Amino acid sequence: MTDGRAARLTLAQIAETAGVSVSTVSKVLNGRDDVSADTRARVDAVLRRNRYVRRGAPATEPAAPGPRTVDLVLGGIDGSWPASVASGMEAAAHDAGLHVVISVARANGRGPDWVDRALERGSSGVVVGLAEPTEDQLRRLARARIPCVVIDPLSDPPPGVWSVGTTNWSGAYEATSHLLDQGHRRIGLVTGPPGHLFARARIAGYRSAMSAAGVDAPPALLRHGTYDRASGRAQVRALIELPEPPTAVFVCSDHMAIGGYEALAEAGLRVPDDVSVVGFDDLPEARWVTPPLTTVRQPLKEMGGAALRTLARLIAGEDVESPRTELATTLVPRGSTAKRREPTRGAGLRSGGGHGSAGAEPFGA
Known part of the structure; x- marks a missing residue:
């Protein structure tokens, strides 16, 4: 690195240095008790050298600068909503000199979750959209000093979690x-x-x-x-x-x-x-x-960009006073609304029958 500071190792590199598996490093980092004392001490030593903070450890120092990678975690990647958000976030990340990794928040409970993957990559921050982080996931991110911004949260985010939404x-x-x-x-x-x-x-x-x-x-x-x-x-x-x-x-x-x-x-x-x-x-x-x-x-692209810019400020250690950013919505009138008139109801409406010649096709030619 050009500033003379060593980049923080990923969990895979920590595991290789300590001679253990990635899952063992994750257990130590998250304060699990199913690790032997000798193994824990060996992993702790490597974690301390690389400025990781394990669960339950004193949190007196900020984390060392990590790799310039951030995670975009989505509830799903099908459709225009996630594509628009990702596009806006990637453009803002490019301007900020950050790289974006996209992953899906799966709720099956098998294997490492998206937090484990972010920790393993040494991610500098996380943006979550179309998904709701659990209390445990937010705790693990906070312990590792990884800031989190949620786009359109499903419920009120807890203190220490920033959000971006619309009016x-x-x-x-x-x-x-x-x-x-x-x-x-x-x-x-x-x-x-x-x-x-x-x-x-x-x-x-x-x-x-x-x-x-x-x-x-x-x-x-x-x-x-x-x-x-x-x-x-x-x-x-x-x-x-x-x-x-x-x-x-x-x-x-x-x-x-x-x-x-x-x-x-x-x-x-x-x-x-x-x-x-x-x-x-x-x-x-x-x-x-x-x-x-x-x-x-x-403004989905703008929401993605605003989330990334908030995250970049948090990564840089800046104070972000407002926990929520709201972008304005706009009504876009097109052809699907008109003055009220008496409806011409198809004969099949009450009976659940046919389509009728007056029925509009849902898609254009």
Whole structure:
């Protein structure tokens, strides 16, 4: 290295130096008691020389500078959401002189987890998206002096964990207000699992907009999905089968909204002639459907970049006063919303029958 300081060894190098396995080093580093005293002493000596801090050891010195590598840990890598976040993070990492390694947070409990892999690589920091670190994982990162930033956390992060998200409440408020301005009064909401932090914020924004307009939001109009097309299709189908179905639906995920298009087409209903639809995310797919989807834009690339820049400041030892960074959402009007009109309902709506000539295809040519 050009500054004369030795880079911190990876766990594999620590294990080779101490003459033990990587799993043994991990056990010592995490304070496990199933290691002999002699082996523990040998590994501890190597860890001390390389400025690692094992669980339960006094934390009086900052960790030595590690390799310029950071981890992006995702709950999954399929789809546009993780690709957009990764793109923004990689661009910011390039500017900061950092390298990004992408891994998947698997919940099967077999073998080393993503924290073990980050420790083994000697990662300088971690960004987590579409996954929720456990208390144990966060503890292990803190013991090893590896800072962590979470993108769109599923619940309130504990002290010492930074987060980057969007203005979910105001995004939902704006989307609902847009439909109200179009004359809609029965507006269905399909959002994510009820325990998710951003799902609760979007529900609150929807309800606030409805209340401000003096419009009821009965519980029957609220449905919970799982952010995929299949659940969007099922939940929109349930909404339009209500005795008093909505004339508009706000679906808090573009993927779920595309599934909603399919449910409406199957029922012989047209978007937006019979039912207006608003999504959330502004993924590329929102422009590919017919008609193009009105949606709330989450600045996903910017979120990835902001998470990396926060992480770089933490790695450099800077104070980051605010534990959360929020980026603004923007409503993107397209062809899936229109003024409220009396719907032309397909004959199969109540019976679960055919597709009807009025049903729109969910994808463009």
